[in-house]
Amino acid sequence: MKNRFFLVIATVAAVALMTSCAKVPQEALDAASAALESAKTVQTDVYFPAEFAALNDSLNVMLQNIETQKSKSAKDFKVVKTNADAIAVKAAELAGNVEVKKAEVKAEAETMMAGAKTLLDEAKALILKAPKGKEGKAVVEEIKNELTVIETSLTDTQALFDGGTNYVQVVDKLKAATDGINGIIAELKEAMVKAGIKI
Amino acid sequence: MKRGSLVSLLIYLIVAAFIIFLTVMLFRALVPEPPQPEVERARAAIARARDHRSEVYSPKIYREAQNNYDSAMAAWRSENDRFILFRDYERVVTFAAIAQKRADEATRNTIIRSNNLKANLGSEINRMREEMQSFEKIFLSMPLPKDIKNKHSRGKLLLREAEIDLEKENYVNGNVKITEANEYISGAYVLARKTLEDYYKHYSDWQEWATSTINESRRTGSYVILVEKIPGLCHLYHGGKKKYTFEAEFGSNWLGDKKSRGDMATPEGKYVVTKKLSGGSTKYHKALMINYPNKIDIQEFNERIRNGQLPADASIGDMIEIHGDGGKGANWTQGCVALRNDDMDLLFKYASKGTPVTIIGSTLTLEEFFSSSQK
Numbered sequence A: 001m002k003n004r005f006f007l008v009i010a011t012v013a014a015v016a017l018m019t020s021c022a023k024v025p026q027e028a029l030d031a032a033s034a035a036l037e038s039a040k041t042v043q044t045d046v047y048f049p050a051e052f053a054a055l056n057d058s059l060n061v062m063l064q065n066i067e068t069q070k071s072k073s074a075k076d077f078k079v080v081k082t083n084a085d086a087i088a089v090k091a092a093e094l095a096g097n098v099e100v101k102k103a104e105v106k107a108e109a110e111t112m113m114a115g116a117k118t119l120l121d122e123a124k125a126l127i128l129k130a131p132k133g134k135e136g137k138a139v140v141e142e143i144k145n146e147l148t149v150i151e152t153s154l155t156d157t158q159a160l161f162d163g164g165t166n167y168v169q170v171v172d173k174l175k176a177a178t179d180g181i182n183g184i185i186a187e188l189k190e191a192m193v194k195a196g197i198k199i
Numbered sequence B: 001m002k003r004g005s006l007v008s009l010l011i012y013l014i015v016a017a018f019i020i021f022l023t024v025m026l027f028r029a030l031v032p033e034p035p036q037p038e039v040e041r042a043r044a045a046i047a048r049a050r051d052h053r054s055e056v057y058s059p060k061i062y063r064e065a066q067n068n069y070d071s072a073m074a075a076w077r078s079e080n081d082r083f084i085l086f087r088d089y090e091r092v093v094t095f096a097a098i099a100q101k102r103a104d105e106a107t108r109n110t111i112i113r114s115n116n117l118k119a120n121l122g123s124e125i126n127r128m129r130e131e132m133q134s135f136e137k138i139f140l141s142m143p144l145p146k147d148i149k150n151k152h153s154r155g156k157l158l159l160r161e162a163e164i165d166l167e168k169e170n171y172v173n174g175n176v177k178i179t180e181a182n183e184y185i186s187g188a189y190v191l192a193r194k195t196l197e198d199y200y201k202h203y204s205d206w207q208e209w210a211t212s213t214i215n216e217s218r219r220t221g222s223y224v225i226l227v228e229k230i231p232g233l234c235h236l237y238h239g240g241k242k243k244y245t246f247e248a249e250f251g252s253n254w255l256g257d258k259k260s261r262g263d264m265a266t267p268e269g270k271y272v273v274t275k276k277l278s279g280g281s282t283k284y285h286k287a288l289m290i291n292y293p294n295k296i297d298i299q300e301f302n303e304r305i306r307n308g309q310l311p312a313d314a315s316i317g318d319m320i321e322i323h324g325d326g327g328k329g330a331n332w333t334q335g336c337v338a339l340r341n342d343d344m345d346l347l348f349k350y351a352s353k354g355t356p357v358t359i360i361g362s363t364l365t366l367e368e369f370f371s372s373s374q375k
Helices: A002-018 A026-041 A049-071 A078-129 A136-163 A167-194 B003-030 B036-051 B059-080 B090-139 B146-167 B171-220 B295-306 B341-350 B366-374
Strands: B223-228 B233-238 B241-247 B269-278 B286-290 B321-323 B356-360
Touching: A026 A049, A026 A078, A049 A078, A049 B036, A049 B059, A078 A136, A078 A167, A136 A167, A136 B146, A167 B146, B036 B059, B036 B090, B059 B090, B090 B146, B090 B171, B090 B366, B146 B171, B171 B223, B171 B233, B171 B269, B171 B356, B171 B366, B233 B341, B241 B341, B286 B341, B321 B341
Parallel strands: B223 B356
Antiparallel strands: B223 B233, B233 B241, B269 B286, B269 B356, B286 B321
């Protein structure tokens, strides 16, 4: 009788220790992974690289936490569930912000593109008034040539813009083109001032 | 219940609690410790490497770190699927240690590589700027083929893009751009220099013509005219000494000898003034007609027709003059030499029918020309 009692006690204790009933919050985990995946699809990694990396890191920490809990005899996935939910929410929020950011950069690119085209026209108009002083025509020819190259680059950039893949890259290209045209305009204006030509 | 039974129940319970306590202690002692610290160190190292942009600067080592971390996690999951007392996390720890090591290596490598790329980009940008300025100083006014000038302009734009990458710390992209810019800018420079070197193949002729013309002036004490196309100058010598130097403009395709009518090139060779034109006899302010084509020009023209360098119906051209209405700041004539009107007045005053006119590329050697252009 006594032996049977102790045996039951020991068995109950062992079973209780070996089979912890807490389960991995798989649904929350899947939701977090899916949210991160869809955030990547909308280029969160391009427009918010640091935030996206931090989120990925949080996912890694969470996965680690799951395994840590699974390694224990007494498991507790409450924190994991909270973290997974937070990651899913944050990923969705970031993905939403991407659209806003994308629209901002797109608008910036559009403005810059329009600005570059206006500057190009301004440069072309200045060329007509450019001085014919020493080496004037050669310089004007060189400038015309440079403008043609920049114009071609703007056409390529417009195609990149229309593709909509990466507006950040478009902005960088437009910056280079705009700097180039501004340089030409400054050069032309300086020459005109020196030659006493009214701008 | 009797007192004796209560005491014995209490003893049972105490013994049972003790057994449970012992079981728990034994169990906890037998369950292996999870490898969380090792895996966490690996993750943190990878995060550091990523923050330094190792994905970009040390992709291979970074990927290795990442793969080992994934293996550590997979091994951990696999061990956790086993019965708790039979788990062994040694492989997890090994993978995590390799991951951490590789991630640290990626970080170190990235710091070195990005610094090197930054330094290289900066120095290449400076070098390209100098080469670009040098091209513009030397070749800007030369009638080089359009593709050479296009190459240069394209390179200039890429150089600006590389500068933006440097500002934005995109050293890998920047180095790609500067390499491309180098291909265009250096390529244009090499082609332009080659064009000029080809032109300079006639230098010994130029030197001989110039020397003999000046010697003739010295010997006879007469006036001679020497025109240099590269610096764009027209000199008047008297008694072997330079008396005046005027700025001159030429045909728009002046780099090279005149080959046929309409090629917009200014001829090179030894000529003489055949006519002095002024008033209504010339459409320019004043003009000195020269005897182009001379015998050598005709000989060379016929040879070019014979060997197919010129079409059979090509004509040699004529009416080459030194005339006024210059000073436009461009090489605009159809092959004549144009001077400012007041300069033309002076030249017209001293020149007469028979005055030697020698037109050459330059009296300077190619090297002298390049070093004088750099100043």
